[in-house]
Amino acid sequence: MIRDAIAADLPAIVDIYNHAVATKTITADVEPVTIASRLEWFRSHSSDRYPLWVLERDGKIAGWFAFRMFYGREAYRSTAEISLYVAPEFHRQGVGQSLLTYAIAQSPKLGIKTLLGIAFAENAPSVELLKKFGFEQWGYLPEVARSWECDRDVIILGRKI
Numbered sequence: 001m002i003r004d005a006i007a008a009d010l011p012a013i014v015d016i017y018n019h020a021v022a023t024k025t026i027t028a029d030v031e032p033v034t035i036a037s038r039l040e041w042f043r044s045h046s047s048d049r050y051p052l053w054v055l056e057r058d059g060k061i062a063g064w065f066a067f068r069m070f071y072g073r074e075a076y077r078s079t080a081e082i083s084l085y086v087a088p089e090f091h092r093q094g095v096g097q098s099l100l101t102y103a104i105a106q107s108p109k110l111g112i113k114t115l116l117g118i119a120f121a122e123n124a125p126s127v128e129l130l131k132k133f134g135f136e137q138w139g140y141l142p143e144v145a146r147s148w149e150c151d152r153d154v155i156i157l158g159r160k161i
Contacts, residue, residue, distance in 0.1 A: 002102050005052040005064065010035055010042055012061035013054070016087045024148045025122050026085075044068070049110060050080065055099055062090040065099040070116055079114040080107070084126075100133050107161045114160055120145065121153035135159040 005013065014035050020026040021033070045052035050067040063086035070079040082103065086095045107115065117135055119126045139156030146152070 063095040117157040130157045
């Protein structure tokens with residue numbers, strides 16, 4: 001079941017995200033985040049424009065998906081940057097595919113015409129998932145991120161809706 005996230009989901013959302021931080025190759029954060037530090041981010045989402053969704057399985061949050069305005073300026077209103085994270089115990093069980101399928105289907109209703117995924121080049125599972133759903137590499141930024149004492153390349157993948 002995919003639904004809008006509610007405040008009670010925030011601890012699970014943060015736990016899933018912090019697992020990604022610990023892998024060192026999925027997100028640019030290098031320290032775990034706190035629930036308090038994510039409150040403003042959580043509140044910035046709205047079901048009618050840039051939603052934050054969770055996918056539940058067996059009463060647990062298996063993954064989450066968020067849209068956010070790209071570049072924060074009005075001219076980019078129809079372009080959204082996406083975030084997708086899956087709880088470790090649900091990896092390779094179709095959670096990411098389900099969330100991405102749902103997001104693509106809902107994008108027109110949200111006024112979104114272009115989706116952007118930004119990933120470390122070495123994050124093969126994310127890059128492969130996006131490419132499977134028709135995303136193409138639109139940009140390559142060599143060594144623009146430094147995390148865990150390692151320079152990282154970033155790929156921008158895009159898809160028109």
